[in-house]
Amino acid sequence: MIDSRRKYKLHNSQTAVYEQFDDRTQQHEASSLGMWIFLATEIMFFGAVFTAYTIYRNLFTTAFEAGSHLLNTPVGAFNTVVLIGSSLTMALAVHAAQKGKRKQLMAYLVSTMCLGSVFLFVKFVLEWMHEYKDGLAPGLHWTYAGPQSGHVAMFFCFYFILTGIHATHMIVGEGIMVVLLYMAWKGRFSTERYNPIEMFGLYWHFVDIVWIFLFPLLYLLGAHF
Amino acid sequence: MSSAEVAIEPRIHYLNVDYSIKSWLLTTDHKRIAWLYLMSITFFFTIGGLAATLMRLNLLEPQGLLVEPETYNKLFSIHGIIMVFLFLVPSIPAVLGNFLLPIMLGARDVAFPRLNLLSWYIFMTGGSLVIYAVIAGGVDTGWTFYTPLSSLYLNTHVMAAAGGVFIAGFSSILTGLNFVVTIHKMRAPGLTWFRLPLFVWSMYAASIIFIIGTPVIAISLALIVIEHFFHVGLFDPALGGDPVLFQHLFWFYSHPAVYVMVLPSMGVISELITAFSKKKIFGYHFVAFSSIAIAAIGFLVWGHHMFVSSQSVYAGLVFSALSMAVAIPSAIKVFNWTATLYKGSISYEAPMLYALGFIGLFTIGGLTGLYLASIGVDQHVHDTYFVIAHFHYIMVGGAVMGYLGGIHYWWPKMTGRLYPDGWARVSAIIIFIGFNLTFFPQFILGYLGMPRRYAVYPAEFHTLNVVSTAGASILGLGYVIPLIYLAWSARYGPIAGPNPWKATGLEWTTTSPPPTHNFEETPVVTEEPYGYDRLAEEIQVA
Amino acid sequence: MSEHIAPLKLYFTVFITLLVLTLVTWRIAYIDLGRWNTVVALAIAIGKATLVGTFFMHLRWSASTVRLVLFAAIFWLAIMITLTAGDFFSRSTVQPWQASSAASQPMPSAALR
DSSP states (O other), X not given: OOOGGGTTSOSOTTTTOOTTSSSHHHHHHHHHHHHHHHHHHHHHHHHHHHHHHHHHHHHTHHHXXXXXXXXXXXXXXXXXXXXXXXXXXXXXXXXHHHHTXXXXXXXXXXXXHHHHHHHHHIIIIXXXXXXXXXXXXXXXXXXXXXTTHHHHHHHHHHHHHHHHHHHHHHHHHHHHHHHHHHHHHTTOXXXXXXXXXXXHHHHXXXXXXXXXXXXXXXXXXGTTO | OOHHHHHHOOOOOTTTSOOSHHHHHTOOOHHHHHHHHHHHHHHHHHHHHHHHHHHHHHTTSTTOSSOOHHHHHHHHHHHHHIIIIIIIHHIXXXXXXXXXXXXXXXXXXXXXXHHHHHHHHHHHHHHHHHHHHHHHTOOOSXXXXXXXXXXXXOOSSHHHHHHHHHHHHHHHHHHHHHHHHHHHHOOOTTOOGGGSOHHHHHHHHHHXXXXXXXXXXXXXXXXXXXXXXXXXXXXXXXXXXXXXXXHHHHHHHHHHHHHHHHHHHHHHHHHHHHHHHTSOOTTHHHHHHHHHXXXXXXXXXXXXXXXXXXXXXXXXXXXXXXXXXXXXHHHHHHHHHHHHHTTOOOOOOHHHHHHHHHHHHHHHHHHHHHHHHSHHHHHHHTTBHHHHHHHHHHIIIIIIHHHHHHHHHHHHHHHSBOOOHHHHHHHHHHHHHHHHHHHHHHHHHHHHTOBSSOSOOOGGGHHXXXXXXXXXXXXXXXXXXHHHHHHHHHHHSOBOOSOTTOOOSGGGTSOSSOOTTSOSSOOOOOSOSOOHHHHHHHHHHO | OTTOOOOHHHHHHHHHHHHHHHHHHHHHTTSOOTTHHHHHHXXXXXXXXXXXXXXXXXXXXXXXXXXXXXXXXXXXHHHHHHHHHHHHTTTTTOOHHHHHHHTTOXXXXXXXX
């Protein structure tokens, strides 16, 4: 008799196919599609803020450009490079997992985590803390007295919301990577079984893509003054 | 079930496989998760219903019978928030969809069973937050959470309620994700897209809305919370923002959400109409694609909620025209159901009564929707009881009728037992009468100019309001009766057998209640759905 | 599905291209191109996102269903932005009361009825 509580234990530890699936292909296709649908919801999630941003940016162009001018563009560019680098190491991690190279996989996961941490560190210490000290944090510490202060504050609202949600996604990603690293260390992955790595890779690349859009929308808008 | 009855029916199925609390709370069986949802949304429905009861009682007298206007504001907000986000949106997808989708596809479970359980826990977390908001002192913004009342000028527990809706939204997202993947990847051999039951098509369409729409309302509620806690002007005109932008983001989800409520009901109705007229559905492809069309076009019409906001007249024109367009796929469905009934051998069991009720009430609700989509008429009746009546004809006359019809139709499958058919028919008729008595007068009230969301009203509206409240008490009775006999039948009802309605569909080929893995062996599908013609031939030959 | 194993050289090529594009978009931003600054910046961002999606995320080797999901999300996002922006940027075009005063009528005839 099947015990209902243990129903979805793996019935084959070699290929790791869960019982609701017929075979590995079906399981892989299902998880890949599921991950992409999740990313679609993420697109809409960020997209709603982008919509609001687009509207206000077009209504208050000069104020938004003035706000953007106050951001530290070189640091933003540096962070873009860091994040693209972490995307590369993530792609290499998936590659190593596909080939079943455990040590390489762990090394690439660690480097992805390090690059992600560099990004977050730069974000917190070199950007947010500075902007807070300079009185550019609306609602918390706002001392900007230039023209159109209200609309510049709105730009900084969007800056903190968008980069905040993005950073939250990265912190979640770092947490998941700790688990994946542990699993890799325990030898849970093989050429037959690397689905979690691949699915997490999609998530990480997506977070990278979001930043690829945030960088020009937030930082480069007012660079040409 | 007692041990004596197990002795009569020794077969092991998903219900008697384990009785412990843990086996329910940690289950990954989609059928058990459906029961968890059924229990929780019945609880939320009761609370939302109680709020409505108090509102209707208060409106017995023009100056208000029971409560202060502030309390009345909280009552209608609680009623709206709970009924929309915690009852209607999860009702059919999370209960019937969860139970039936894998069985209709011939699968052992949904694609991600643990995610499915997680959605229920997320749903309950969100629901608890909303209930906390109610207990802590209520919410007075209505279910729409319009800013700035909900953010900068708030004086009630909007944050908890908005947080609850935000969290519950992720439950919808995960359910939709699970369903789409299941439909794409878990179909039994031979079960091509055009052999799918129409219920599955409607679940697919509703899932699209869950996936695309829900994140948007989640983030717009998050923006309100940010606006409130940091006192920044995302939507505040004083700081250069625009509150209408919030309305855009809100309705981008919340109008399609109406279709999330009614599309699954339409799927149920397609099943009921064919099963009880013993006929193949008329125009299968049209009904299937009209579900997808409703989901797609439903995203283009949200601006018709904002005709009297400061929305531009040109945008109003576009939204008005697009809103008319969504009537086309809805009408296609109604015509096809009617054509299916034509020359069918119709029997009037309880689920069929709900289905016929649905067709009539949905038609009224849909047609009055066209009135509201015309800018000129909408200016006249905007925010009156006409709107209240219109969307209750869709949401109660449509969605709830479909839900109850579906529950009655698949109850023998879910429990393995029959309910007293006489009582069921009586309560279906009571609900139909009570519903019309409650809400039809509200069309007249609204057209005469009675605004919504007021605790008091001029004396000339007294008679119609009394009629409406009288109808509401009949309607309430109609909802209590099924609760009693269904609870009775789950334990004491006669054994149903695998196919009590002589219906087609994979779910009727397995035993009732189904085994944990739904089928003893994976079924192979060789024909189109609703093969009642062939069934009739077999009976003739026999 | 994406069980395709891509050659490592491809990943490095994509990485280098992404770095170059980042450098280009950063430097271009300091040149005043008027409205074109945003257009160029977004075009480059879309290009970079396409590269990441196509190769790092294996879209090039993915099933058509996956691409459909992605297309659907972008399509509906476009709807949301277009229709919302359509409201905001057509508001000031004509104010009905201004239009009627411009035509030097005391009241719009429709309002009299």
